[in-house]
Amino acid sequence: MAIEIEHGHVRAKEQLVPIACKVAAVSEETSDVKAFRIQTLDGKKPFEALPGQTAMLSVIPYGECMFCVSSQGEDYVEFTVKKVGYVTERMHFLSVGDSVGLRGPYGNWFPYEDMKGKDILFIGGGIGLAPLRSLLTYVLDHREDYGRVDLVYSGSTKDDLIFLNDIENVWPTYPNTHMHVSVYKGTEGWDGEVCYTAPFLESLGIEPEGRIAVLCGGPSLFRTCLHSLLEKVGFPPGDIITTLEMKMKCGIGKCGRCNIGSKYICLDGPVFSMAELEDMPWGAH
Ligand SMILES: Cc1cc2nc3c(=O)[nH]c(=O)nc-3n(C[C@H](O)[C@H](O)[C@H](O)COP(=O)(O)OP(=O)(O)OC[C@H]3O[C@@H](n4cnc5c(N)ncnc54)[C@H](O)[C@@H]3O)c2cc1C
Ligand code: FES
Structure with missing residues (x-):
């Protein structure tokens, strides 16, 4: 039975303005991967994310990047960040209490309801x-x-x-x-x-x-x-x-950086079944 993937158009609305947040905890996973727990300035969870959803984390004035929410608790969301370039390198200098911006959650999610019993x-x-x-x-x-x-x-x-x-x-x-x-x-x-x-x-x-x-x-x-x-x-x-991962800018289907044909990875994805990917015009991208 093919799994239907839920798409997140409604949730992705006009959420372009970052929430002011702080780093609540940092842990080192490997030499180039760190996990950051993020809270609002008053110590609350910034938002609820469904499994597979993403968000834009920003370090002022260096920029912002898209990450999936790798875990969450009652008063935080956590991102696991690999140092690969300009912004992620700056992120690795962040310590507890530092200010960051956060906007999201974006995109669709894993079809965890349809997976039940499997x-x-x-x-x-x-x-x-x-x-x-x-x-x-x-x-x-x-x-x-x-x-x-x-x-x-x-x-x-x-x-x-x-x-x-x-x-x-x-x-x-x-x-x-x-x-x-x-x-x-x-x-x-x-x-x-x-x-x-x-x-x-x-x-x-x-x-x-x-x-x-x-x-x-x-x-x-x-x-x-x-x-x-x-x-x-x-x-x-x-x-x-x-x-899927692609280079992203807006995260909400407006800038046209991440589309393959009529599908926007930020909005219709990032979660896709292989059956859906087979229908996408990869050659034209
Ligand atoms: C939906 C989504 C979920 C993601 N989840 C995670 C995550 O959980 N953890 C994580 O560490 N990273 C994740 N990424 C990738 C992360 O967004 C990029 O590594 C980051 O944007 C790189 O920014 P930079 O300024 O440090 O690198 P840059 O200086 O912009 O680039 C450095 C190198 O990384 C490449 N690169 C940049 N952005 C991307 C990208 N989006 N995909 C592939 N290659 C890229 C560039 O071509 C270059 O080779 C995700 C990306 C997307 C789109
Ligand atoms: S990141 Fe702008 S349209 Fe997807």
Whole structure:
């Protein structure tokens, strides 16, 4: 059965003005990834986000970037930020109490209602686990509503693996929840699996029946794992869900930076099924 993705047009309305916020906590995930808990200036949660939704976080006067909400609590939303360029580098200098701007939540969300009763296979690489985390923790918080959970996660070295404490000590304590982690380049400090993600995935003998695959990672992981899921494991395109990244400016479907044909990744996405992606005019982009 193909999964229907809910789209977030109504929620994305004219939310262009950032809310004044502060950094409530900072934690270092790896040498180039930090997680930032963000609160309003009076210590409240800035907004409620559904699993998979995104927001624009800004560091004045350097600029703003789009991130998925990787986790949230009663009085904060959290973003997991990889240092890759101008703004994210400035973000890594932020400490507790520093001012930031925040606008959102934007976009659609993972179809967590339609996934109820199914097994879920999460596949992620490196920072790609950040978007998956919001759905994974939702599923674990509502454990009785879902079937078996598998996470297949890889990084080039141990230092590229984020949320390692959760992977090793927290998530596997939930019933019927299985972690499969590998590295594929540097093996220093690593005594686990050494394998690229796609062959690792194929070696697990996972069956597609009654299961939804949720995939997020860089272009190479995306290409190879998608091939494995479709051609080797036999998932129908409608049962593979992914979350896309493109360069974004407005985040609300106005600037035309992120569209593929008539679909705006900021507004109609970032969550799409493979069946939806197959219908999009990639060649014309
Ligand atoms: C929907 C969405 C969700 C995202 N979620 C996360 C997240 O949870 N955590 C996270 O660390 N990052 C996430 N990103 C990516 C993040 O927005 C970019 O890394 C950031 O905008 C880079 O800004 P910069 O000024 O530091 O880099 P720049 O100086 O602008 O660019 C540095 C390098 O990164 C590339 N780049 C810049 N923006 C993007 C982009 N959006 N996608 C791919 N490559 C880009 C550039 O081509 C360049 O090679 C997300 C992006 C989108 C669109
Ligand atoms: S970011 Fe402006 S239209 Fe999507």
